[in-house]
Amino acid sequence: MRLDQIVDALQLNVLTCSVNLNEIEPTGGYASDLLSCVMSGAQRGNLWITLQSHLNIVAVAALLDLAAVIITEGAQPDAATLEKATQEGVILLSTPLPTYTVIGRLWELGVRNPETTA
Incomplete structure (x- = not known):
């Protein structure tokens, strides 16, 4: 499933984006x-679901080459975080939904890690 489809299905707010979301197909997800x-559990291309919204999430997402970060529970990054994410090409998305709900909806959409497809 492409990232643009996930954004539409979950009604996510796109906070930063430097590419077409329809060009990205997440490889799975990680929540923490x-x-x-x-840093030890997420895989390249994953969606990261978190309620964290500070500057360090950008560094981790860029280091791991994650597909996007979904910030949950209405948390909003500050201007410096948004600016750094834009510079680094990190896609930040937000939602008022709880983390648990986002994960459940992603699962229903078929976003799964290869080891959980059985």
């Missing part, structure tokens, strides 16, 4: 609010 867990 601990940066160290994301």
Whole structure:
């Protein structure tokens, strides 16, 4: 499923974007609010679902080459975070929905990691 379809299905707000969302197909997803867990568990091309919205999420997303970061529960990044994300080409999306709900909806849409497809 393409990122633009996910944005539409979950009614996500696009906060930063430097490419066409229809050109990105996430490879799966990872949910955590601990940066160290994301750095050791998320895979290249994953969607990262978190309620964190600070500057460090941009560094982690860029380092891991994630498809996008979905910021949940109405959290909003500040201007410096948005600017850095734009510079780094990191796509930040937001939603008022709880993390658990976002994960469930992504699962229903078929966004799964290869090891969880069974």
